[in-house]
Amino acid sequence: MQMKHCFIMLDYPALAAVSAVIREGTFERAAEALNITPSAVSQRVRGLEERLGAVLIVRGQPCEPTELGATLRAHFDRVQLLEADLQPHLNPPEDSRAAPLTVKLAVNSDSLATWFPEAAAAFVRATGMLLDLTLDDEAHTADRLRSGEVHAVVTSDPEPVQGCRTIELGSLRYRACASPEFIARHFGNGIDPGALAKAPLLRFERRDTLQARWAFETHGVKLAAPTHWVPSTQGFVDFALRGLGWGMHPAPLTQAHIAAGTLQELPPGRPFDVKLYWTVTRIQARSLRVLTDAVRDVAAASLITD
Template identity: 60%
Template sequence: MLDYPALAALAAVVREGGFERAAAVLGVTPSAVSQRIRALEERVGTTLVVRCQPPKPTEAGTRLCAHVERVRLLEGELVAGLPVLGEPGRGNAAPVTLRVAVNADSLGSWFLPVMARFAERTGAFLDLVLDGEEHTAERLRSGEVLAAVTADPVPVPGCRMRLLGALRYVATASPGFLRRHAPQGVDAAALARAPVLRFDRRDGLQARWAQEVLGIPLDAPTHWVPSTQGFLDASLAGLGWALNPKRMADAHLAAGRLVELVPGRPLDVALHWQHARLGARLLDVLTHEVATEAKRSLSQPAEKQES
């Protein structure tokens, strides 16, 4: 039989990013957390977490953490339906929390209404893990999350997947920025010297747009702005040009505060929703809300696919 208090300690250390924070969540001492994990490692015969800052699970630790998250969800739903199964003296069962990976641009442009409706319908909570849309599926593969908004079209083993639609981006800058850096128009020479905004070192959207629209590689001075709203604000301030979600940029384009670098040449990034095959009601509700909002907010293909 698995030692669930020890597994809970392991999952808490990984989820909270440290032994002291895990101890605070579990209501025990950091020493007790460490002892539980060490005993579990001795039982399974392998290291489960690398003691660095923050602690990182090994491959075996990742698999056990994924198991714990699934058990927590199913047990939470069971106790909610049968309160007599809860711990004596604890009153109502604690709300269930789902960990979901989402990219920052989705969170900034269309995912918040999903969260609001899901919370209103279920009383459950969401613990969002932010990552690039090309990397969120890795969070699902590792078991760190139970669902993800991702650009990765490869189904994660043990998960259901559906195409949500495309998040449309437009390459924008302020009129003053273009007057300074591209007075003769946007071409290869202008983009080579005009400052560009990037979210982080893995953000390749601007380079992808330059290659697809102008057929050129992008090697330009860069401002690093790790915030979706910050991207938009920096574009408005004339700090650089960037790919911004069209839904967020439309009002500024209409008012003339932003202009498209090449009018009518957006970049569409297809997004998928993947979630664990658990048969859990909360995941079903969340999936419904995600699909409903995606239909309203994302560019839709002719036909959706589900697997």
């Protein structure tokens, strides 16, 4: 018996509505973004759901995608990037006011505070596109690529992602720093397990293990100390300058403070390097090629390379 396959032609205006609702969080804001009425957005979404026989958006405040809804949104985003390559060969109406396309990325906070903005600027100057950045820990940004949320990530995870390519960028150097007053108060007799157990430390979030890794590798200590939770790269520096705790800081942000004597490295002054990678979807869109080139060029000039 011959098996028949049924292919469903997707309704791209309806996909645009689904994508807008997921992006904006409500049908009303999606309508404003698409310049149509909320009723039209609702009809397009409902019509596509009925045609596919599946719910695409969980209605709420905000609206959230189902697994299929997220997959379709990711597909729509990829199609938009590919269609952008056709634009120079087409003759759009002179009164066309299409908004610039947006490329979605996941980046760790420390890269965003140091080297990544220069790469972003080079990309925007070359393409005129916009960027939608999601901040996440460098060990977990790749999960957002696997889920289809973003087109590319800066990550410390070298594991391959299906449908993507991974490029080694170099290492972001960190230094364990605190104010001179803090070091005198908590480490006046040197660093030992007892002092590290009592001295307050800074952590970005619960998944931030840099301080614990440095303490173990340099002093053989399993760190369990009083903790300030500071989810900000600049906040880390500000808390350290005010003597509130010690932490691992990106070297580019501490260089001037160390030179001025307002921060000091904790003994033995050993830096800690975190290797970073650029993982990007393999769709053959010019925008992603330009972005990848910009990221590689800036990383080569800014990060520690072997």
